[in-house]
Amino acid sequence: MKIKKVGNRGILFTFQQLKESHYDCVTNIYVINAKEHFFICDTYIGPYYVKQVKKYLEDNFGKKKYIAFNSHGHWDHIWGNSEFKDDIIISHELCKEFIDKYADKALSINKEQFAKDDIEIVLPNITFSEKIRFEEDGVEFFYSPGHSKDSASCYDYQDNTLFVGDNIDDPIPYFMCWNKLDVYKRTLERYLDINADIVVQSHGDIKDNNLIKDNIAYIDKLIKKEKIEFKDEDALKKHKVNMKCLKL
Template structure:
């Protein structure tokens, strides 16, 4: 686990040790964490180190979306406000009932690269929700969490205008192909979200996966996404088949999926086609 100090008041782990990236914003009187990854001991250590270094206590955990690699460390923050969008909360409740069964969680543990990563795992849901946007103000510092949709319908970003640091969650996979095959993934809303990110007065963007960056990777991804959307819309209007459309869209150049995720691209393109053709 490598903790990056982005600015005096912002820390993140983006080395993959927690699977999904996680971050901490240090405010005048408290610490706000973003996402909890899926390595419980490392998340506990991250919280303890930030609290020790800053002399401030964690009070809030913001959750960007409902996937296990971003929420399976939630139990480390049971004493905090855990805040997420209503749609993400709904998705987590559904997953807890239908997908995150004891048997399924045992499989997650078995397949984890680190056998200790999910020791003692229990699913902890948010205890506060918002519809579209929520603001936390501490002294003269503001932190905003806003739902945009895209990767999932509940996907939200966290932005601190004072520190000029934005946490994008899985709407941003830096330098690799994103996972866009979730049931509520929407390429149009995704493109609109990236456009909004670029309009922010931010210097540092923390992706859900990958390294911290400036605006360039967002511009690259937006250009790619807009090309895919335009191509698919044109070919749908020409009454081309799904197979023809996906085959042609697959040729548009962008970063490949990471090793072991080779199917991500075709499954994502298939989902985006379904959304645009509905």
């Protein structure tokens, strides 16, 4: 686990388990150390890892109430929810629905390779349709469909930092699994309107608006069915996965 300070009050915990598999990408838990709460953006692949994050937070900043957030329902973002059973777990309403529908199957497929401890699927206990705001903490969660239909984002408007989950990837989106590309593009344009100083993605390093622009350019080419040139092997590999997921 790598730990990195982000802006004034963000902490990025980066894990390697998926990097060492065919997924070939790191995965983050992003934490906002706010006034009243620790906001935990995504719970990764189980309690074993979340416990390390909690220990670090409590050792360094003392006890505070937790609010966990699921950016979407994919298994690598929700397996640690059980660590927040007695706290608030927030997601978009579709995310809760998707976890309820698909999490058991994803667990049976992935647990042998990735589960370090017993995984209990725990559903979000507060959902929103457009957005939900925590005024005293300066944090807002909002619906941002794109990577998946149930995707949402977290905006720390006190620190002007935007957590985008899997909607943004480097150098292009990855595992695109929803084919409403025009909606995806609008979500990313909305990100640009926010004009955050720091962009935090789930599966890579801290970035800025330039990466959002690159991701928009890629999606735009897919919409217009233009030929795309790839700078490197990594981008081409991600593109091929997208074509498969989108069935294009």
